[in-house]
Amino acid sequence: MTTSTSASAKAEPRTGGHGATAGHATPEPLHRLALCRECDWLVRLPDRRPGQRARCPRCHHHLTGTAGRDAQAPMAWAIAALIVLGLVFAFPFLGFSTHGVGHVMSFGDTMSALVGDGYGALAVLLLATTVVFPGLYLAALVYLCLGAGQRRLPGAIPLARLLRPLEPWMMSDVFIVGVLVSLIKIVSLADIHIRVSFVAFCFYALLLLRTLTLIDWSALWNAIAPRPAPDYRARPGASGRSQSLAACRACDAPFAIDRDRRCPRCGKRRHGLRVDRIQLTWALLLTATLLYIPANLYPVLFTVTLGNAQPQTIAAGVLHLAAAGDWPIAAVIFVASIMVPISKIVALTWLCLAARGRSGASLARTRIYRITEKIGRWSMIDVFVVAVLTTLVQAGALMAIEPGPGAAAFAGVVILTMIAALSFDTRLLWPDYSDRPEAAPNDVL
Ligand SMILES: [Zn+2]
Ligand SMILES: [Zn+2]
Structure with a gap:
């Protein structure tokens, strides 16, 4: 068990090692503190040098992205991923032939085949997880990066709140492994031809993964909506709950739950949950x-x-x-x-x-x-x-x-x-x- 009572987050290089700083327990203005969403530990964010990111001293959850990165980099990768995604629909995906009978399938044919067999729900699931969610995510990210730094970008805050919950549901990399397994399963029964669209899909999946690793959500949130500075102080090196603080589940900003019903930064409501x-x-x-x-x-x-x-x-x-x-x-x-x-x-x-x-x-x-x-x-x-x-x-x-x-x-x-x-x-x-x-x-x- 880690029983660290450190009040400061650790700034660690991207590659591993870290330098912990011993903490004070004097109350500090809330807007200088971070509340770990995974273990509810309140920490003071350290100054980070380029290449460092802050992590929770107790559960090692990353509290920030890597400092000093080009804020526009995710946007460039996202645009590239969207362009390659367009190519996926422009060309054939795979070719199949056996005993002189064969056909060529496009990516979209996967949906129509499932719908034709009465499995519309699976078609929706496939389309959503491989194309729709990632496509919307990338387009929204480009919009947020374009407007970052400009106040009152229309719809930026609700959009940013929606994006992170989508991340686990983007499965284009899983789909590629599924395609490869399928091909190996039938390669002894038929001739398979890999076409342009499948190669484009592989590039799209790689570009998407790269985009995800480059996003620094803490910096992006600060650019879209800087944290307000309430006249409220809290003691780092203790749990948020013991001080009636909660981390916003959308933007990570800590706020006083007995004073605010909504997150003061992104406006996400706090509800008492009806079920445990x-x-x-x-x-x-x-x-x-x-x-x-x-x-x-x-x-x-x-x-x-x-x-x-x-x-x-x-x-x-x-x-x-x-x-x-x-x-x-x-x-x-x-x-x-x-x-x-x-x-x-x-x-x-x-x-x-x-x-x-x-x-x-x-x-x-x-x-x-x-x-x-x-x-x-x-x-x-x-x-x-x-x-x-x-x-x-x-x-x-x-x-x-x-x-x-x-x-x-x-x-x-x-x-x-x-x-x-x-x-x-x-x-x-x-x-x-x-x-x-x-x-x-x-x-x-
Ligand atoms: Zn933690
Ligand atoms: Zn929030």
Whole structure:
């Protein structure tokens, strides 16, 4: 357990080491302090040299981005990503042929094939996570960067509030792995041709990832809406809750909960939550666990050969690949579709049980939570494999692949476990937050 009582955040170089500064506990003006959203620790932000970023001395959560970076860099990368995304729709995606029968699919065909098979919800999920959410995110980011520094940019604050919650739902990188797995699965049955649009999609996914790593949300928020300076002082090196302070879930600015009903910077409302957050996480976990049963019992796809439909469940797909000697792909599907969802449900259940406990393992538990939250989206690989195979493998009566009900149930499991992870409040893993349940109601998501 880390029992650091340091009042100052640590400024660490981008590459690792850090220099901690011993803290004072004298009250300071609130606008000079940061409240860690992960462990509720109030810290004074240090002066950062270029290349350094500040992190929480207690839970090691990054409180700021890297100092000295060009504020316009994310905008340039975002524009490049948007241009390449346009190219994805302008060219064919993949080509398929077997025994003289073949066709070429575009990226958009994936949606129409799923809708045609009666799986419109999966088509919406695919379109939203690979193109719509990232596209809107990038366009909004360009707008915010263009207007950063100008006061009263119309709609900037509500837009900035919306963007960060979208980040876990952008899965173009997961989709690429799904396409590659699909190709390896059918490469022995047919000839596959990689076309321009697939290469463009890979570049788009890389540009998107690069854009995400360059954004410094603390600096961007300061440029859009500088933190107000209330005549309120707080003591760094203690929990926010013990001083009736809460961090805004949107812009991270700490504010006095007994005085302000809204965040004074971004205007996000604080509501007393009607249900306990832990209960919400429990409910989502239970639903995901129940849905995991049909996801495994029902076939995720049907292989139709000469009019004969052969169902395949997730486990059967893994065994089939292993039997055919495709061990690496069998391992990828096993990890993404079986190990990750189960370990995620088990880990979140354990964290819910451990919340509000007095054990000294807060930091270790927070780390387990972070890993759980990061890996969850990769379970979507199998859903994307089904979408790509359904679209690509169409050789008339000779051979076709159709989605099965298990795929929809499995997509539901992935989404529910992701929402469950996002609904979990890591501050409950820290004793000084849990010890004072009467001090403040929970924040909403
Ligand atoms: Zn922290
Ligand atoms: Zn705010």
